[in-house]
Amino acid sequence: MIFSSTEFFLFFACIIGALALTSRESVRRNVLLVGSYVFYGWWDWRFCFLILFSTVLDYIVAGNIHASSSPRKRKLLLLCSMVANLGLLAVFKYANFILGSLEPLSGVIGFHPPHLSIVLPIGISFYTFQTMSYTIDVYRGSLRPARSFRDFALFVAFFPQLVAGPIVRGSDFIPQLEREHPLVPENIRKGLAQFTVGFVKKILFADTLAVFVDPVFATPEVYSSMTCWLALVAYAGQIYYDFSGYSEMAIGAGRILGYELPTNFRHPYNSLSITEFWRRWHISLSGWLRDYLYVPLGGNRKGPVRTYANLLTTMLLGGAWHGAAWNFVAWGAMHGVGLAVHKFWTAKLRPDSLSRFDLWSRPLSWALTFLFTLFTWVFFRAANFSVAWAYFGRLFHPNAAGIQWYYVQVLTVLTIGAGIHIAVAARGDRDLRLDFSEPMHVALAMGMILMILLYAPFGSNPFIYFQF
Amino acid sequence: MKVVGAADEALGKLPPIVQCSVWVMSGLLCLELLLRVALVSPSAQVFDPTYGSRTLPHARIIQSDEGYTRAITNSDGYLDDEATPTASGRRVLLVGDSYSEAKQVAPSAAFHRIAEQYGADIEIINTARGGWYQPHYLHWLGENASKYHPDLILIQVNDGDLLQFSTGENFRWTRDEHSAWAMRVPHPIQPTGSSYRLRQWMMHHSSLFTFAYRRAKILLTQEEQRLKHKFVGVPEPSSSDSSDAVEWMRSLHAEFLRLGVPIVYLYIPQISYDKTPAEPKYPDSWRMYQEFASDTEVDLLDATEVLLNSFAESGQPGHGFHNSVMGGGHMNARGHLAVGRFLATALRERLP
Structure with missing residues (x-):
């Protein structure tokens, strides 16, 4: 069930109706x-x-870890949880990828591994990371186990964030279960507003961009260089509006029900460095990778070389988390290298040596970061490496002839999106606020619904991150 | 934003429900004006006791869904000029679907107008209507062809006709239990009731309502299909047997010949521009029309090659627009130009 479908609205109405009928938590x-x-x-x-x-x-496992005082037993239990959770991921998400990657080697001895017909369960990467973080936090002693199995099951399966995040940690959610969550008009009003913003991002922005992006990325070799550039920028917009739209809908739905979910995006395309980008993009994942992978690997505490190696390892695994394919690994590796280079740059080049570039440093930093992000998206979006190389071939071919397609709706969406990003940057990175009266807001919401009816490309487009 | 803010402040003394109504009504009015002036015209469709609906004569048509058109229908309700016999008196009556109706391009860029321009003294009367296919043409020509005194009837066909042949529910050219072909004409009944009348009135007077109603209808149909697929399952795709299709076309052709006017078919295909090299999108359908033409010795103008050549020369597709999918959907001005020139040459040969 996706948030932008009819059945979700009916389902959500039923949930709200059922919650309204009871006063017992x-x-x-x-x-x-x-x-x-x-x-x-x-x-x-x-x-x-x-x-x-x-x-x-x-x-x-977490209950036993909490109850046990034996370090060895605690470690063993933690290992058991990790093996089981990562095992699930390995089987359901990576089995064919691993077997396929081994084929060139196993083929030498005449063994050709079979292709297993395994369906990837939606959201497995998200809820596996959630349950793992819970067990690790209990092991570290930074979180008390949930009071009841029902509460823990609700933390894992809480439907607003179940299938595509934000990745909620036990320390974010379980303390919220200490209090009651009646339906509160203020929460409903704010939650609905946030849900509507996410819905508009998904339906009006992301889905419109998808109409253009999908055919161009399917056969880049037939399109002109300019069209490929436009499609690349459009994809950057599509993945942002798709995923941040989902996140906002999740946070909005959670708020309606009385629960707070963590922010997942903060205008990432306004970033001035790749490090900043990862502080603004998929914040719940980058935070998870930092706390449960980068820091345990040693973080930046073991010298510069280990720091760069840790960054690269973290991002390689972060790339693989997104999808069982080498292009995702390559995407992660490039971001790892980007982060390492930025760390090296900031360590070696002291800020005062940049003073003579002051006038240009910010726009230049922004442009370099944005271009780097754009190029890496090619690997993220392309079906495989050959399509990715073909795409780069079109981007950098000086006279690439081909179909010229400048989709008016995409130009409109990108102009609006760029305008919003610029306005946010001009306001010192604060979200836009419309200080209108309540009736004006209601009228605006009705206007949005009308605009969706009039201009959204119909057809149920699943969220991009559902496949991860 | 300041103007809006000031207006919001000025309305602040009124009850919230009144404030909200004022804002909603103002927004709707602005949207109505914007749509009416630039993007969508109010519906010009009225009930027709035979065909379900027809377009009003002298109606202003603005469409921006695919390409862009501003046009006025003629006194018969078609997107064409008034019929004016040329000096030579050579007249072609064109029947076809949305490809010939050409709502996506400026009227002067439609292929029949290009053919008139490049052909010597040939008048082409365009009576095409979106959504129609061969049984519609046969029925319509039986009732109306003589009115136009054509020297030649040009029947535009395309790949979608075969699908409509197997799935179309309204006008059907079907075979009975004795293997005899017969026309099924539905004769729709005009809906009555105040809600229908109110809807019609709204659609004839409001661009916004027309636009919203059409979109809501599409959305509801898609949702119905999606839910049906989820709970009932995906139906097997209807296969259009090529041999049946040829027989179907042949039996229809025999009926067209009874009109006593030379018949020429114009096949306008869909093209897969994303293939290297580009090729017909529905090769089975393309082969079926070729088979039909060679077996039945009918005069078929196949526009496949001219569209492929146009693409090869310019690198730009003859279908699609910058506000829809480039390479898909209906023909753009480039496609119409290629087909129009091709048609002009062909008609000059047939109507010397």
């Missing part, structure tokens, strides 16, 4: 838990058992 949580499993099972009910398995495992 335990009933509310039961409703949310059952609703979350219905939400997940709507896609394929069989995979509810997978999420249930992951939930039961980490609940028991």
Whole structure:
């Protein structure tokens, strides 16, 4: 069930209706838990058992870790959780990738591994990371285990963020279960506003850009160089509006229900460095990778060489988290190198030596960061390396003839998007606010719904991050 | 923004529901004006007891869904000039679907006008209507062809006709249990009731309502299909057997010949421009028309090659627009130009 579908609106209305009928917090949580499993099972009910398995495992393991005083036993239990969770990911997400990657080697001895017909369960990367972070936090002693299995199951399966994040940590969510969550008009109003913003981002912006991006990336060799450049910028917009739109809808839906979910995006294309980009893009993932991978690897505490190696390792795995294909690994590796180069640059080149570039340093930094991000998106979006190289061939071919297509709707969306980013930057990185009266806001919301009806490209487009 | 803010402040003394209504009404009015002036005209469709609907004569048409057009229908309700016999009196009656209706390009850029321009003293009367296919043409020509006194009837066909042949529900050219072909004319009944009348009135007077209603209808149909697929399953794609299609075309052609006017078919294909080299998008359908032409010895003008050549020369597709999918959908001005020139040459040979 996707947020932008009719059945989600009916489902959400039923959940709200059921919550409104009760004043007991335990009933509310039961409703949310059952609703979350219905939400997940709507896609394929069989995979509810997978999420249930992951939930039961980490609940028991974390409980035992908390109860145990033996360091060895605690470590063993943690290892058990990691192996099981990563094992699930390995089987359901990476099995064919691993087998396919081994083929050139195994082919030498005459063994050709089979292609397994495994369906990737939606959201497995997200909820696996959530349950792992919970167990690690309990192991580290920074989080008390959930009070009941029901509460923990709700943390794992909470439907607003279940299938595409933000990746919520136990320390973000479980303390919220200490208090009651009645439906509050103020929460509903704010949540609806945020949900509407996300909905507009997805339906009006991302889906419009997809109409243009998909055919150009499918066969870049037939399009002109300018069209390929436009499609690349459009893809940068599409993935941002798609994912940040989903995140805003998730946060908005959570707020309506009385729960706070962490912010996932802060205008990433305004970044002046690749390091800043990762502080603004998919914040819940970059934070997770930092706290549960980069820092345990040694972070920046073991000298510059180890720091660069740790950055590269973290981003390689971060790339692989996105998808079981070498182009995602390459995308992660490039970001790792980018982060390492930026770290080296800032360490070696002291800020005062930049003073003579002051006038140009900010626009130049922005342009370099944006271009770097754009080029790496080619690997992220292309179906494979050969398409990626073909795409670069079109981008940098001086006289690349081909179909010229300057999709008016894309130019409109990109102009609006750039305008918003510039306005945010001009306001000192603060979100735009419309200080109008309540009736004016209601009228604006109705206007938005009308604009969606009139101009959204119809057809149910799943969110990009569902595949991860 | 300051103007809006000041207006918001000025309305602040009124009850919230009134304020909200004022803003909503103002927004709708502005949108209506914007759409009406530049993007969409109010509906000019009225009920027709045979064909379901027809376009009003002398109606102003603005469409911006695919390409862009501003035009006025003629006294028969078609997107063409008034019929004016040329000095030589050579007249072609064109029947076809949305490809010939050419709502996506300026009227002067439509292929029949290009053909008139390049052909010597040939008048082409365009009576094409979007959504129609061969059984519609047969029925319509039976009732109206004599009115136009054509020297030649040009029937535009395309790949979609075969699908409509197998799935079309309204006008059908079907075979009965005795293997005899017959026309099924639905004769729709005009809906009555105040809601229908109100909707019609709104559509004839409001661009916004027309636009929103059409979009809502598409959305509801898509949602219905999607939910049906989820709960009932995806239906098997209807296969159009090529041999059946040829027979179908042949039986229809025999009926067209009864009109007593030379018949020429014009096949305008869809092209896969993303293939290297570009090729017909529906090769089965292309082959079917060629088979039909060679077996039945009908005069078929196949525009495939001219569209492929035009693409090879310019590198730009003859289908698609900058506000829709480039290379897909209907023909753009480039495609119309290629087909129009090709048609002019062909008609000059046939109407010396």
